[in-house]
Amino acid sequence: xxxxxxxxxxxxxxxxxxxxxxxxxxxxxxxxxxxxxxxxxxxxxxxxxxxxxxxxxxxxxxxxxxxxxxxxxxxxxxxxxxxxxxxxxxxxxxxxxxxxxxxxxxxxxxxxxxxxxxxxxxxxxxxxxxxxxxxxxxxxxxxxxxxxxxxxxxxxxxxxxxxxxxxxxxxxxxxxxxxxxxxxxxxxxxxxxxxxxxxxxxxxxxxxxxxxxxxxxxxxxxxxxxxxxxxxxxxxxxx
Amino acid sequence: xxxxxxxxxxxxxxxxxxxxxxxxxxxxxxxxxxxxxxxxxxxxxxxxxxxxxxxxxxxxxxxxxxxxxxxxxxxxxxxxxxxxxxxxxxxxxxxxxxxxxxxxxxxxxxxxxxxxxxxxxxxxxxxxxxxxxxxxxxxxxxxxxxxxxxxxxxxxxxxxxxxxxxxxxxxxxxxxxxxxxxxxxxxxxxxxxxxxxxxxxxxxxxxxxxxxxxxxxxxxxxxxxxxxxxxxxxxxxxxxxxxxxxxxxxxxxxxxxxxxxxxxxxxxxxxxxxxxxxxxxxxxxxxxxxxxxxxxxxxxxxxxxxxxxxxxxxxxxxxxxxxxxxxxxxxxxxxxxxxxxxxxxxxxxxxxxxxxxxxxxxxxxxxxxxxxxxxxxxxxxxxxxxxxxxxxxxxxxxxxxxxxxxxxxxxxxxxxxxxxxxxxxxxxxxxxxxxxxxxx
Numbered sequence: 154x155x156x157x158x159x160x161x162x163x164x165x166x167x168x169x170x171x172x173x174x175x176x177x178x179x180x181x182x183x184x185x186x187x188x189x190x191x192x193x194x195x196x197x198x199x200x201x202x203x204x205x206x207x208x209x210x211x212x213x214x215x216x217x218x219x220x221x222x223x224x225x226x227x228x229x230x231x232x233x234x235x236x237x238x239x240x241x242x243x244x245x246x247x248x249x250x251x252x253x254x255x256x257x258x259x260x261x262x263x264x265x266x267x268x269x270x271x272x273x274x275x276x277x278x279x280x281x282x283x284x285x286x287x288x289x290x291x292x293x294x295x296x297x298x299x300x301x302x303x304x305x306x307x308x309x310x311x312x313x314x315x316x317x318x319x320x321x322x323x324x325x326x327x328x329x330x331x332x333x334x335x336x337x338x339x340x341x342x343x344x345x346x347x348x349x350x351x352x353x354x355x356x357x358x359x360x361x362x363x364x365x366x367x368x369x370x371x372x373x374x375x376x377x378x379x380x381x382x383x384x385x386x387x388x389x390x391x392x
Numbered sequence: 393x394x395x396x397x398x399x400x401x402x403x404x405x406x407x408x409x410x411x412x413x414x415x416x417x418x419x420x421x422x423x424x425x426x427x428x429x430x431x432x433x434x435x436x437x438x439x440x441x442x443x444x445x446x447x448x449x450x451x452x453x454x455x456x457x458x459x460x461x462x463x464x465x466x467x468x469x470x471x472x473x474x475x476x477x478x479x480x481x482x483x484x485x486x487x488x489x490x491x492x493x494x495x496x497x498x499x500x501x502x503x504x505x506x507x508x509x510x511x512x513x514x515x516x517x518x519x520x521x522x523x524x525x526x527x528x529x530x531x532x533x534x535x536x537x538x539x540x541x542x543x544x545x546x547x548x549x550x551x552x553x554x555x556x557x558x559x560x561x562x563x564x565x566x567x568x569x570x571x572x573x574x575x576x577x578x579x580x581x582x583x584x585x586x587x588x589x590x591x592x593x594x595x596x597x598x599x600x601x602x603x604x605x606x607x608x609x610x611x612x613x614x615x616x617x618x619x620x621x622x623x624x625x626x627x628x629x630x631x632x633x634x635x636x637x638x639x640x641x642x643x644x645x646x647x648x649x650x651x652x653x654x655x656x657x658x659x660x661x662x663x664x665x666x667x668x669x670x671x672x673x674x675x676x677x678x679x680x681x682x683x684x685x686x687x688x689x690x691x692x693x694x695x696x697x698x699x700x701x702x703x704x705x706x707x708x709x710x711x712x713x714x715x716x717x718x719x720x721x722x723x724x725x726x727x728x729x730x731x732x733x734x735x736x737x738x739x740x741x742x743x744x745x746x747x748x749x750x751x752x753x754x755x756x757x758x759x760x761x762x763x764x765x766x767x768x769x770x771x772x773x774x775x776x777x778x779x780x781x782x783x784x785x786x787x788x789x790x791x792x793x794x795x796x797x798x799x800x801x802x803x804x805x806x807x808x809x810x811x812x813x814x815x816x817x818x819x820x821x822x823x824x825x826x827x828x829x830x831x832x
Contacts, residue, residue: 198826207741207826228745235743242829246738250403262396263743307742319829 154314154346155181155204160213162199162369173199175369177213181315181348186341188360189350196369197350198319204348205238205317206230218314235263239308239345243320245300247292247307253279254288257307264311278310279303282336298329305336315346322356334359393748394755401756408728412760415724415809419764422717423805424771429703429710431776431797435588436598437699441528445689446655448526450592451648453478453669454683457627467685468695471625471644472594476613478672479646483520485668488660491526491651495519495592497603498612498619501572504558514554514571515621517603518612524549524582526651527592534565534580537608541579544610549580551604569605573615576607589698591689594647595623596696598703613639620645642677650686661686714808721812729753729820733828740825749821757813758806765805769798 160177163170173196181187191197202208203215206222215223222233239260240246247256257278261271279285282302284295292300301321308316318337322330334356341347341361351357365372405412439445452470455478456462464470474482479494495517503511523529524536532555537547548569555564564578589600612619616635626643652661665684672678687695729736736749744752 202826205741207829208824228747231740231743231745231748234741240741240829242738246734246741246829248735248738250407259739260742262393263739263745263748311743 154183154218155179155348156214156216157203158214160203160210160215162196162203162208163211172369174203174210177366177369177371179364179371181346183314184341184344184346186338186347186361187349188357188363189348189366190352190354190357190363191366195366197366199369200366200371201317201319201348201350205240206234231263235260235311237314239311239313239316241301241304241308241316241318241321243323245292245297245304245324247300247303249292252289252291253284253295253303256292256303257310260307260311274310274312275306278306281309282306296329297325298332301325301329301333302336305333305340309340309345313345315348316340318347318349320350320352322351322353330356393751397752397755398759400752401759404728404732404756405759408731411724411728411731415721415728415760416764416767418717418720418724419761419805419809420767420771422714423765423768423801423808424775425710426714426804427768427772427797427801428775428779429707430800431772432598432779433699433703433707434797436703437693438588439690440587440589440591440693441689443528444651447652448689449650449652449658449661449686450689450692451482451650451665452685452687453665453678454680455642455644455669455672455678456680457642458679460627460680464680464683466695467687467691470683470685471623472647472696473623473625473644474646474648475642475644476639476646477641479648481672482648482665482668485664487650487664488652488657489650490653491522493520493523493526493649494609495523495647496609496613496620496622496645498621500605500619502554502558502605503570503572505570506558509558512557514604515601516573516605516607516612518607518609520609522651523606524580526649530583532581532583533563534578537579542608542610544608544614546574546576546611547579547608548576549582549606550578551582551602552584554604555581571605573612573619576605582606591693591698592647592649593622596693596698598698655688658686718808718812721809722816725757725813725816726819729816732820733823736820736823737825737828741829746821750817753817753820754810754813757809757817761806761809761813762802764809765802768805769801772801 157177157179160174161172162174163172177196177200189197189200199208203210210223213223214221217233217237222230225233248259251259254275257275258271261274266274276285279288282305284299284302284306287295287299292303295303301324316337321337322333325333330353337347337349338359349356349360357363441448450472451474452467452472453474454464454470455475462469474494483492483494497515497517500514500516501511502514517523520542521536521539524531532552534549536549537545541547550564550569555561558564558569559567564581567578568575569578585602589596589598590602593600614635618635618638622645624643624645626641628642630641630643631637650661652658662684665686666682669678669682669684693699739749
C-alpha cells in the first residue's frame with residue numbers, strides 16, 4: 154500500500170544542504186506493523202512526515218494505494234491525509250480547549266460527515282479505547298496514558314487505512330506504554346497498517362517487521378536477519 | 393463548517409483574551425474615530441431637502457461697480473447675497489417661479505415673563521411667510537404668519553427649544569413673547585430642525601446656528617436702530633446716518649431663494665434675471681458684465697465647501713489613525729497566530745487544508761472585527777457627544793448615528809479586520825504542517 158522509491162529529502166539553509174533522507178526505498182504492505190528505529194537525527198520523523206503527506210520529498214516517487222502522491226495539490230494531499238492516514242504523536246497533541254469528544258471530532262469535521270455520523274464514529278472510537286465515559290472531560294483532566302488513548306481514538310475515528318505513530322509511548326511510563334502498545338497490536342490485528350517510530354527495542358520487536366534508518370537510508374532488519382540466517386544455514390549444511 | 397469555525401474562534405478569543413482585547417480595543421478606537429468624522433461628513437454632505445433640492449435655487453446677481461476689480465467665472469466668485477433693493481425688486485418682479493423668499497438675520501434678547509427664567513440672547517431670521525413652505529419647515533403648533541402679517545405685523549414663529557424653555561413645551565400659539573425689540577404674538581412653533589445646518593444661509597458652514605425666532609422681514613427692516621448679523625459687502629459709499637439710504641445702498645446682505653415648478657425652468661429664470669439686470673442697467677446700476685446665477689441646494693453646499701476643508705482634513709486624519717490601528721492589529725494577529733501554530737499543525741495533520749485553516753482564521757478575525765466594530769460604535773457615540781459638548785448645540789444633529797452609519801461602522805470594522813487578518817492568517821495557514829508537531 155505504501156511504496157517509496159529513491160526518496161531524497163534535502164533541507165537547504167543558506168549555503169548548507171542537509172540530507173535527511175537519501176536513496177530511501179521502502180515498501181509496506183497492507184496490514185503490516187512496521188517498527189522504525191534508528192538514532193536521533195537519522196531521518197525517522199522526516200520519513201514519517203513524508204509518509205503522512207505532511208512534507209513533500211525533494212525527489213523520488215511515493216505511491217500510496219497505487220496512487221502517486223508526490224505532486225498533488227495541498228487540498229488533495231489534505232484530503233488523502235484525512236481519509237487514509239491517522240497520526241499518533243509522542244506528545245499526544247490534543248487541543249487543550251476542546252473536550253475529548255471535540256478532539257476526536259476534529260478529523261471528522263474536515264471529512265464532511267453529518268453530525269449524527271460523527272457522533273456515532275466518535276462514540277465507537279472512544280469505546281474502543283475505553284474512554285466513552287470521559288467524553289466531556291478536557292485533556293488536562295486525564296492522565297498521560299488516557300490522553301494518548303484519546304489521540305489513538307482520534308486517529309482511528311475516521312477509519313484510516315494506516316496509522317503513523319511517532320514515539321507513541323515516549324511520554325508514558327512502562328505500564329502505560331505496554332497498554333498503548335497492546336492497543337496498537339489489537340488495531341493492527343483488525344487490519345489497520347501501522348508504521349511506528351520508536352526508540353524502545355522492546356516495543357520494536359513486538360512489531361511484525363523492523364526497519365532501521367541510518368543516515369537517511371533504510372535497512373530492513375528482518376530481511377537482513379533472514380539473509381544472515383540463510384547464510385548460517387548454508388554454512389552449517391556445507392560443514 | 394461556519395458554525396464550527398465560529399465556535400473555535402470564540403474559544404480562541406477566550407483563550408488569548410488579553411491579545412484579543414487589545415485587538416478589539418485597537419479596532420474600536422480606530423473605527424470609532426473614523427465613524428465620528430464619517431458621521432460629520434455624512435451629515436454635512438447629505439442632501440438636506442431631497443424632495444425639492446433640484447428645484448430650490450439661491451440667486452446671485454453681480455451688481456458690482458464698474459471699477460470693482462474682480463472676475464466672475466462661477467457663482468463661487470460672487471458674493472452670496474443680494475442688495476435689499478434687488479431682493480425687494482425681485483419679490484415684486486414677475487419671475488417664472490412658484491415661490492420666493494428673502495431673509496437676513498439678527499440678534500435679540502428674549503425676556504421671559506417667568507422671573508425664574510433668565511433672559512437670553514436669540515438669533516432671529518427676518519423673512520417672509522414663503523420661507524416655511526419653501527424649506528419644508530415642520531410645525532409643532534400653529535403655522536406660518538398670514539400674508540397680511542407679512543406686511544410688518546409683530547408676529548413671530550419660535551422654535552421648539554424656545555417653546556420648551558419658556559412655555560414648558562405647551563402650545564404657545566396666541567401667547568406673547570417679550571424681547572428687547574418689543575412684544576410679539578406667537579403664531580407658530582416649529583419642530584427641531586433635522587438637518588446639518590441652515591443651508592439656505594448666504595454662507596452656510598458646519599456649526600452654523602439655526603435661528604430660534606422667525607419674524608416678517610417688513611417688521612424689522614425699517615426699524616432703527618437697525619440690527620443685522622452676518623456678512624455684508626458694500627461697493628459704493630452711502631449716507632451712513634440715514635437708514636433709508638442704507639436700504640437703497642449697494643450693499644449685499646439679503647439672502648434670496650426661489651422655488652421652481654420644475655428644474656427645467658431654470659433657463660427661463662436666468663432669462664428673467666438677465667432681463668431684470670438689463671433694466672437696472674438703464675438706471676445706472678449693474679455696470680459690470682451680466683453675471684447672474686441660480687444655484688440649486690446641493691450645488692450651493694458644494695460651492696461653499698461645507699463638506700470640505702476641516703471636515704476633509706479630519707476625515708483624512710481619522711483614516712490615517714484607523715490605518716495605524718490596523719497595522720497594530722496585524723502585529724497582534726501575527727503574535728496570536730504564532731501562539732496557535734501547534735494547533736494549526738495538528739489540524740493540518742488531521743486533514744485540514746491550507747484554505748480550511750485560512751477560513752478558520754479569517755472567521756476568528758471577523759468575529760474580533762465585529763466585536764471591535766460594536767465597541768467602535770460605542771466610542772463613536774461617546775465621541776460625538778464629546779464633539780457636541782465641545783462645539784455646542786449647533787452640532788446636535790451630528791451626535792446621532794443613523795442606521796446607515798451604524799451598518800457602515802460594523803462593515804468598516806469587519807472589512808478592516810479582515811484586511812488586517814489576511815496576511816497573518818495566510819502566513820499561519822502556510823506554515824509547514826510538520827513544523828510544530830514535536831514541540832508540544
